[in-house]
Amino acid sequence: MRRDSIQRRLIASVLLSQIILTAGLVVIGVLVTYWRLISTLDTSMQAHAISVAVLVRYTEDASGHVYFDNSLLPESIDPNHPDQFTVWADRTGFLTRSEDWPEGLQFQPGPTEHWNFTWAGVPYHALRITHVPVLDREEGAAFRPQTLTIVYASPTVRIRHQVKVAGASIALASLLLLGATTWLASWKIRRGLLPLQILARQAALVSTQSWKLQPPKEAEEIEELRPLTESMTQMLARLEYSFKQQREFVGNAAHELKTPVAVLKSTLQSLLQRPRSSEEYRAGVQASLQDLDRLEQLLQWMLRLARAEQWAQNAQGRNLEVIDINCTCEEAVERIRSLAQSRNTTIHLATNGPVPIRADPEDLQLVWTNLLENAVRYSPEGASVEVAVAHDGDRARISFQDHGFGIAASDLPKIFERFYRGDRSRSRATGGFGLGLPIVKALVEAYGGSIAAESTPGKGTRMTVELPVSR
Amino acid sequence: MRVLVVEDELRLAENVARSLRESAGYAVDIAADGQEGLFLAESNPYDVVLLDLMLPKLDGMELLGRIRQSGQHTPVLVLTARDDKESVVALLNAGADDYLTKPFDLGELLARTKALIRRGKGQPSPVVVIGDLELNTVNRTVQRGGKAITLTAMEYRVLEYLVHRPRAVVSKTELLEHLYDYNWEKFSNVIEVYISGLRRKLNQGSSRQLIRTLRGQGYMLQD
Numbered sequence: 001m002r003r004d005s006i007q008r009r010l011i012a013s014v015l016l017s018q019i020i021l022t023a024g025l026v027v028i029g030v031l032v033t034y035w036r037l038i039s040t041l042d043t044s045m046q047a048h049a050i051s052v053a054v055l056v057r058y059t060e061d062a063s064g065h066v067y068f069d070n071s072l073l074p075e076s077i078d079p080n081h082p083d084q085f086t087v088w089a090d091r092t093g094f095l096t097r098s099e100d101w102p103e104g105l106q107f108q109p110g111p112t113e114h115w116n117f118t119w120a121g122v123p124y125h126a127l128r129i130t131h132v133p134v135l136d137r138e139e140g141a142a143f144r145p146q147t148l149t150i151v152y153a154s155p156t157v158r159i160r161h162q163v164k165v166a167g168a169s170i171a172l173a174s175l176l177l178l179g180a181t182t183w184l185a186s187w188k189i190r191r192g193l194l195p196l197q198i199l200a201r202q203a204a205l206v207s208t209q210s211w212k213l214q215p216p217k218e219a220e221e222i223e224e225l226r227p228l229t230e231s232m233t234q235m236l237a238r239l240e241y242s243f244k245q246q247r248e249f250v251g252n253a254a255h256e257l258k259t260p261v262a263v264l265k266s267t268l269q270s271l272l273q274r275p276r277s278s279e280e281y282r283a284g285v286q287a288s289l290q291d292l293d294r295l296e297q298l299l300q301w302m303l304r305l306a307r308a309e310q311w312a313q314n315a316q317g318r319n320l321e322v323i324d325i326n327c328t329c330e331e332a333v334e335r336i337r338s339l340a341q342s343r344n345t346t347i348h349l350a351t352n353g354p355v356p357i358r359a360d361p362e363d364l365q366l367v368w369t370n371l372l373e374n375a376v377r378y379s380p381e382g383a384s385v386e387v388a389v390a391h392d393g394d395r396a397r398i399s400f401q402d403h404g405f406g407i408a409a410s411d412l413p414k415i416f417e418r419f420y421r422g423d424r425s426r427s428r429a430t431g432g433f434g435l436g437l438p439i440v441k442a443l444v445e446a447y448g449g450s451i452a453a454e455s456t457p458g459k460g461t462r463m464t465v466e467l468p469v470s471r
Numbered sequence: 472m473r474v475l476v477v478e479d480e481l482r483l484a485e486n487v488a489r490s491l492r493e494s495a496g497y498a499v500d501i502a503a504d505g506q507e508g509l510f511l512a513e514s515n516p517y518d519v520v521l522l523d524l525m526l527p528k529l530d531g532m533e534l535l536g537r538i539r540q541s542g543q544h545t546p547v548l549v550l551t552a553r554d555d556k557e558s559v560v561a562l563l564n565a566g567a568d569d570y571l572t573k574p575f576d577l578g579e580l581l582a583r584t585k586a587l588i589r590r591g592k593g594q595p596s597p598v599v600v601i602g603d604l605e606l607n608t609v610n611r612t613v614q615r616g617g618k619a620i621t622l623t624a625m626e627y628r629v630l631e632y633l634v635h636r637p638r639a640v641v642s643k644t645e646l647l648e649h650l651y652d653y654n655w656e657k658f659s660n661v662i663e664v665y666i667s668g669l670r671r672k673l674n675q676g677s678s679r680q681l682i683r684t685l686r687g688q689g690y691m692l693q694d
Contacts, residue, residue, distance in 0.1 A: 258552040259480055262574035267485035269577040
C-alpha cells in the first residue's frame with residue numbers, strides 16, 4: 001500500500017499552483033509584449049503608409065490621373081528587413097509597389113485593415129489605409145479626385161524575436177522564483193507539521209502506568225490540533241477509568257478467590273499430613289466438596305455480573321419486546337417462595353394496573369429476585385416484605401420494603417460496590433459474596449433506570465428502583 | 472507451646488489448628504473475629520499469634536496495633552490475601568513479624584510458626600543443646616549424651632517449653648498456660664506427673680539432675 005503524506009500533498013499542491021501561475025505569467029507576458037510591440041508597429045506603419053500616400057500626385061492635366069513620385073520614399077521601419085507597400089487608385093487601378101516586392105505576392109484589397117501573413121518564410125504584419133491626395137491646383141476642382149488604397153506590410157521578425165526574449169526571461173525568472181518559493185513552502189510545511197510529530201511522541205508515552213497525555217505547547221497553540229488533543233485526552237480519561245475499574249475488579253476477584261482456595265488447600269493438606277481413618281478421609285472429602293461448591297457459586301456470581309455489565313453496554317442494540325413489569329414481579333415472587341416459606345416470611349405484592357416496559361423479562365426477574373432474596377435473608381424469621389409497583393408519569397417505581405436488620409448509615413453508600421459486605425460474619429452465614437447489588441445496579445442502569453436505598457438499622461430497608469416506562 | 476489463630480473462615484482456622492496440634496504438638500486457640508482475638512491475646516500468654524487481616528468486628532491491622540500497643544512481645548504471623556508490596560510493608564511496619572499469603576502451604580505455615588517461636592525465645596537454632604541434652608524441634612526428637620530418649624507427646628511439650636527457657640524459673644501456672652488451650656481444665660498436679668516422668672527418662676544413664684525443683688516457685692532446666 002502506498003502511503004499518502006500530508007506534507008507531500010501540500011508541497012505538490014503548492015508546486016502545481018506555482019506552475020500554473022508561472023505558465024499564466026509567461027502567456028500573459030508574451031501576449032502583452034506582443035500586443036504592445038504590434039500596436040507600436042501599427043502606429044509607425046500608419047505613418048509610413050501616409051508618407052507613401054503623399055507621394056502620389058495628380059498629373060498636370062485635367063484627366064485626374066495620378067502618378068507616384070518615388071523620390072522621397074520613407075525608410076523601412078526595420079532597417080534589416082525592408083517594408084513592402086502597394087498602392088491602388090480606385091479609378092485607374094494598380095499604381096505602384098515597393099521595389100523589392102516579393103515575386104508572386106498578390107493582395108486583393110479586402111475588408112480587413114490589419115492582418116498577418118508569411119511570405120517566403122518572412123512573417124509580415126500588414127495594414128490597409130485609404131487616402132485621397134490633396135489637389136494643389138485650384139482650377140483642378142473640375143475633376144473627381146481619386147481614392148487611393150495603400151497596403152503597407154512590415155516584417156515582424158524583430159518583434160517576434162523580442163517577444164521570444166521577453167517570454168524566455170519571464171519564464172526563467174518565474175522558474176527561479178518557483179524553485180525558491182517551493183523550497184520555502186516545503187520548509188514551512190515541514191515546520192508547520194512539527195507539532196503533529198511532537199504530539200505523536202507525547203502520545204507514545206501514554207501507557208497503562210501513566211495515562212496522562214501532556215499535549216505539547218506547540219500543539220495546543222494550533223487551532224486545527226485542538227480537537228484532536230481534546231478528543232485524545234477525553235478518550236484516555238475514559239480508557240483509564242474502565243481500565244482501572246477492570247483492574248480493580250480483577251484484583252478484588254483474585255482476593256475473593258484466594259480465601260476459598262486457601263480453605264480447600266489447607267483441608268486437603270491436613271488430610272495428607274498423617275495416615276487417617278477412612279471416616280476422617282470421608283469427612284475431609286466432604287468438606288472439600290463444600291468448599292468447592294462455594295468457589296463455584298462465587299464464580300457463577302462473577303460471571304453473572306460480567307454478563308449484566310455486558311448487557312448494560314449494548315442494551316440499546318437488543319431487539320426487545322414490551323412486557324408488563326407486574327408479570328416479572330409475580331414471577332420473581334414465585335421464584336423466591338420456597339426461601340420465603342423456609343424463613344416463614346410473607347411477601348405482599350401491590351400492583352396498580354399494567355406497567356409496560358421494553359425489556360428482557362429475564363433481566364428484570366433477576367433484579368427482583370436479588371432484591372427479594374436480600375430482603376428475606378436480612379430479615380428475622382416471620383417478618384414480612386412489601387413490594388409495590390407504581391406508575392408515575394413516564395417512570396415506573398418499584399419498591400421493596402423489609403422489616404429486617406437494616407443497613408448502617410456508614411455502609412449505605414457502599415452497598416452497590418462490588419464485593420462489599422457490611423458485616424462479613426453475617427454475610428458468610430447468608431452466603432453472600434457482595435455481588436448481588438452490583439448486578440442489580442448494572443441491569444437497572446442498562447435500562448436507563450436508577451436504584452436507591454434507604455435504611456433504618458433495626459427497622460428495615462427500602463430499595464426503590466425507577467425505570468423509564470415504554471409508551 | 473500455645474498458639475492463637477485469629478481467622479474468620481472457620482474451616483481454614485480448624486485446618487490450621489489441627490495441623491499445629493498434630494505436627495507440632497502445640498496447644499491452639501481459635502478466635503473467629505477480631506474482638507475475640509483481642510480478648511484471648513490479652514488474657515493468655517501465647518507463644519505465637521497467627522492473624523488473618525480481614526476480620527469482622529475488629530480489623531486484623533487494628534488488632535495487631537492493639538497487641539503491640541499493650542507491649543506484648545508475642546510474635547505475630549499475618550495470614551493475608553494481599554501480596555502487594557504496599558500492604559506487606561504496612562503490616563510489617565504495624566508490628567507483624569512475618570506474613571504468609573493465602574492460599575498458603577500448611578508445611579510452610581508450620582515451619583514459619585516454629586521459627587517465630589524459636590526467635591521469640593531467643594533461640595534461633597532448630598536444634599537446642601543444653602549441656603549434654605539435645606532437643607530437635609523439627610522432627611521432635613530428644614537425645615541425652617548421644618542416646619535417643621523416647622518421650623510421650625505431653626512430656627515432649629513440657630521439655631520443649633523448658634528448653635526454650637533455660638536457667639529460668641518456670642512456674643506450674645506458666646507451664647499450664649503454655650501447654651493447654653483455652654478449653655482445657657487446668658490442674659497443676661498433671662504437671663508434676665509429667666515432670667517426674669521426664670526426670671526418670673532423662674536420668675537414665677546419667678547421674679546429674681537436669682530439672683531442678685524450686686519449692687513453691689517452679690522448675691528450672693540447668694546444664
